[in-house]
Amino acid sequence: MSDAFDVVIGLEIHAQLNTVSKCFSSASTDFGRGHNENVTAVCAGLPGTLPVLNKHAVELAAKAALILNCDIQETSYFVRKQYFYPDMPKGYQISQMETPIALNGFVEFYLDGDKQRVHLERAHMEEDAGKSTHYGEYSLINLNRAGIPLLEIVSKPEMTSARQAAAYARSVRQALRFAGVCDGNLEQGSLRCDCNVSIKPRGASELGTKVELKNINSFRFIEKAIDYEVQRQIQCQSLGEEIVQETRLYDSVKNKTFSMRKKEEANDYRYFPEPDLLPLVLDPSWLGEMRSQLPETPIAMFERFTEQWGIKADDAELLLSERELVEFFEKVVALGADPVLACNWMTGEFLRLFNEDGTATWDCVPLTAEQFSGLLELVHSKKISGKMAKEVLEEMWGSAKQATEIMKDRGLVQITDxxxxxxxxxxxxxxxxxxxxxxxxxxxxxxxxxxxxxxxxxxxxxxxxxxxxxxxxxx
Amino acid sequence: MDLLNLSACDIPNLVKQKRVSATELLQAFWKRGTDLNPKVNALLAFNDDAEQRAKNIDKGLVKPGRLLGVPVVLKDNFCLRGMKTTAASRILENFVAPYTAHCVQRLIDEGAIIIAKSNLDEFAMGSSNENSYFGASKNPWDLERVPGGSSGGSAVAVSTRFAPVALGSDTGGSIRQPASFCGVVGIKPTYGSVSRYGMIAFASSLDQAGTFGKTVREAALPLGAMIHRDPRDGTNVDVPYSELLGGSQSLKKCRVGIAKEYMVAGLSSDLSRSIESIIKKLEAEGCEVVEISLPHTTFAIPVYYLVAASEASSNLSRYDGVRYGLRDIETPDGRPAADLAEFYKMTRSRGFGEEVKRRILLGTFSLSAGHYDAFYTKACQVRRLISQDFTQAFTHCDFVIGPVSTDSAFKLGEKTSDPIAMYNNDILTTPVNLAGLPALSLPLGLDSQGLPMGLQVIAPAFADDRMIAFAEALEALIDFTEVPNV
Structure with missing residues (x-):
């Protein structure tokens, strides 16, 4: 039945820009602080307060736009998106509309061995709203998130499967994380993803009615929610029911989407240029400098690892799952370790020990690249057997000792005589x-x-x- | 010593040399205010901290700045930490600001004493002061007449000698028009030169803080301190001059423009005669008086009311009863609001006055889908033309002079039933705000009814220092010395 339809998916990803203070105020962005602790007079929308654009937020947004291959707009404008809600203190959200900081762009990734490219429509800066929690008779408002800088990355509606959409979202997250633009933490809300899903008769040129899925907090759920929604829409079509333009929420427990609001109830946001902020003008030479300092993208690393170094695709993907992991790996290789050997040990023993170690974090890995490359050198030159090397690694983990020292202490020197x-x-x-x-x-x-x-x-x-x-x- | 008529410019030295104590000065103004404010309703509240501040100054505990001991009245849309800041609105009736506006802090840092807060049209929306939730202030020259608006209370305060200087804000003439109605000097500097941080917003792209004084020099004194770079206002800029009062302007060979569109048919004969006379005096001084044209003036009122109302509708969205200000959610049938929409509706319907609601509705309409291009966008386009008129005019002259309004102060209640007539009152002041230019009003004399008339001086952007020097020269030529007898 589904063969009769084309699926059309577009994603809107809200990425929190990794700043210390908010987009338009000096309040902290620190996660996990007490309710309304990260709030200044500006965040609370007190009379007479004014927004001032955070320069670092602009830097990160521009960096993200470069990473995402966008056309950066040297002049962009902020607008007010107006609607009333108790967790939005000013009665409007500062955002960008017709002239955002970035237009076009694309993201590349591998899916089942095929290199794919998803095009972007735009990326624009905006501030987050606060959070309301409802308790029957009353509601509580936490403004800690109000004014957090976001970059909204809007893809073209050109993805055709839930798997592709999830892979796209993962690669956007990975690219932003690797560039240090966004920490990509879905649980803490620093990355959020809305999916626009529609179906149309196979080959038809006109797009079907679009349904927006919100509130999806993992990549697995993106896939499941879209799959569910596609099936629901196909069923609607086959039963002759109308698909209505609406926003639906995904319930991960029931694995279902349900209607949140219909399009007719949607607000007229009365966008107009934010008169409290001047146009955002980016200096071309500053942009050029930033462009020249961009870090290598994850997909470029993937291709280098697989094509130049002969690492298997699955292993390369695993290495690239965390920025710090691949950084460690690159250091080890730079110290002279064989890339394939290093990759095998990193994705095997290294990750096992890291995951078993309750205190290890990426900020504080209890092993240096020098220690690890020293060990790999011994393995490579066959001075130590694999079994011995594992024991040495375990002892080295959390100690300052070099592999050769441990071997000597334990009398583990290989007999080659x-x-x-x-x-x-x-x-x-x-x-x-x-x-x-x-x-x-x-x-x-x-x-x-x-x-x-x-x-x-x-x-x-x-x-x-x-x-x-x-x-x-x-x- | 006539404390009430001391020049603000002389006070700091007198206080520093202990020839006058800050406390006796404050008490003199305080007594004047207590005695006469019930008649003119210019002041909404006295600052309880003022007395202690004066004592500290007398004890030498305050750094002697350029405003040492000078009592200053603040229009009640400037935040002062710990004091109510109401914007003359019911919705902020009990709002106590937790911070101080940047420009007010600058005055304090220079040794000023904030003596009181003054009356205004609610959220600075009005030309007569009749839109104040606390009742209109009255014109000291004729208590049956309006003092002008929206900064009417501040103009009255200076005119009645409640303080030598006062702060106001000018969005479409709100300093210049009441200054002209009350016979005092009112200066609106170039848009962007005084930080708007801490001044309650009406229309962000037009609002600009300014000052009132008995004389040009007195009004310029606090303004000089207020013009100061503030990183908390993204539209605040560095000005090209180092001292506002440091400019010089000889009348000889100075080119003065008279806009034919400002000498409109509705101009009172007294005003037009007075302006003719000052033109002759200027020519006698060696000024070159040229006729200039500001052809888009006729569109200023619709453009201004669309732009200002659009921004206001947005700026006032924050008054929702959620975090501060009035929250009144009981419905007329005595039950609490059933939902969020009703919560907002009850609070905002009761918190805002008629004129504010009218402008919120007008602005919301002009920004709404389907009307945006015809109203807001069109208004912004014509705004640019109005601005270009001035750019063009200033290639032919150094300053433009003309009337501030078409007539002197009108009677209380005279225009309240006709909002359009009230709006049209702003025809000669709004173009300046739309173009972001500096302008001031200085007393030109009394008309046949014994009411003050004002002369407007408009200068190119950031020529505030030259404008003030020119106005001082004009002031000497006019030599206005009348005071109201309250």
């Missing part, structure tokens, strides 16, 4: 004459048994490569 190893090999072969006979009569699987016995006799310190060579000679 032929004369010593020959003695051990001889002894093992002498202890198992029957197995030697079996091997020689064709049971070659027993090779591994001998290696195991030799490693055991050497307390794991024998170099497996040298042991293999000697054993093959002897047998």
């Amino acid at each position: 032929d004369t010593v190893l020959i003695k051990i090999v001889d002894q093992v072969l002498q202890d198992h004459p029957d197995k030697v006979d079996e091997y020689r009569s064709g049971k070659e699987k027993l090779f591994g048994f001998f290696v195991g016995q030799i490693m055991k006799a050497s307390r794991g310190q024998a170099s497996p490569e040298i042991v293999n060579r000697i054993l093959r000679d002897k047998l």
